[in-house]
């Protein structure tokens with residue numbers, strides 16, 4: 068039976084005990100993947116008519132399944148973009164789950180939506196957007212970029228229709244040649260053309276390059292996207308120059324800051340983001356560099372009404388909501404039912420204060436600069452680019468992909484670190500992405516040293 072009973076009350080304690088154990092790890096074991104056949108054999112049959120009972124299911128999770136998942140908050144998890152949620156944010160995620168809050172509408176989730184909006188307003192203010200800015204927390208940056216671009220195209224299309232002009236045969240948007248893969252996906256989903264403008268020799272998209280791409284594109288360009296911190300390198304495009312081109316041409320300006328826009332919080336790096344205040348929309352992922360758990364992307368619009376017009380779903384059973392005039396988060400992205408996934412960040416920000424966040428981000432950037440100095444001092448290592456935020460990419464002389472792979476596998480197998488090889492212009496490299504305040508210089512140096520081990 069699905070109702071609460073003696074067994075489930077006992078299970079409650081077991082689950083809380085396990086959650087407590089996870090939280091108390093310092094650090095959690097790094098762990099690593101296993102093959103499907105290994106998992107099939109060890110986990111056995113878990114889905115059956117009778118059920119296993121919670122205690123046994125929990126044991127299979129804690130003993131077999133959990134160790135086959137990497138702890139992305141391990142301080143030496145340095146691949147892709149790690150995640151380093153504060154304990155406050157993790158704890159509050161438990162509360163969100165325990166509370167069954169519907170975060171799609173004001174009618175159902177007013178208190179939660181209010182708190183999420185406080186966070187969105189705070190970040191909009193950090194970015195210099197007007198008070199009227201607002202948006203929604205969506206699942207991730209991929210969905211955030213798509214939703215912003217859909218709003219942009221809808222707005223461009225409405226403007227043409229209102230002025231009696233013809234729609235272009237193909238819609239297009241411009242972004243950097245080094246922009247995130249999600250933009251290409253968005254273009255495919257929207258059936259629009261993606262125009263990748265060249266970057267300069269240091270990896271930045273510039274105003275001049277965007278102007279050139281725009282001139283070559285012909286009509287139908289509905290958005291220009293700047294990347295505020297590329298995923299591969301943490302390079303921040305020349306946002307102010309690009310904003311100016313977009314404004315002069317009355318084209319929607321979107322800033323993809325999924326990873327890097329959190330860098331605006333550090334007084335030392337705030338200047339890199341000048342121009343973001345001119346954005347029509349922006350995204351930043353709290354699960355990347357705002358110390359919140361998976362999965363959350365803050366999607367913010369200068370003029371949320373334009374997004375509402377693009378995204379509101381109309382259905383008979385939804386009419387009381389759509390006609391209420393309330394602020395319904397679902398109306399601002401490609402989504403309907405939603406968990407109030409901004410709440411863990413709200414709670415953590417309310418708990419720690421913004422200054423602690425500025426400090427955390429600043430510390431990561433300083434650490435990236437420190438390890439870059441060490442890399443520069445070693446004759447066999449070479450930085451691929453100067454780090455701007457908290458991503459450091461380097462090569463080792465004479466290493467092939469096979470050497471990087473062997474080294475990476477060794478680090479994971481002994482639970483030391485998770486550093487997968489990356490590549491640039493066809494050449495393999497090693498990459499540290501640092502978003503965890505617990506990552507230490509000493510541990511990074513040990514990882515560099517391990518490149519010189521025999522075998």
Ligand SMILES: *Cc1c(COP(=O)(O)O)cnc(C)c1O
Pocket residue numbers: 148206207208209210212247249294296297298323324325326327352364
């Ligand atoms: C990670 C990333 C995305 C995609 O975000 P998800 O949350 O993984 O969907 C988009 N843009 C940039 C710049 C990113 O770093």
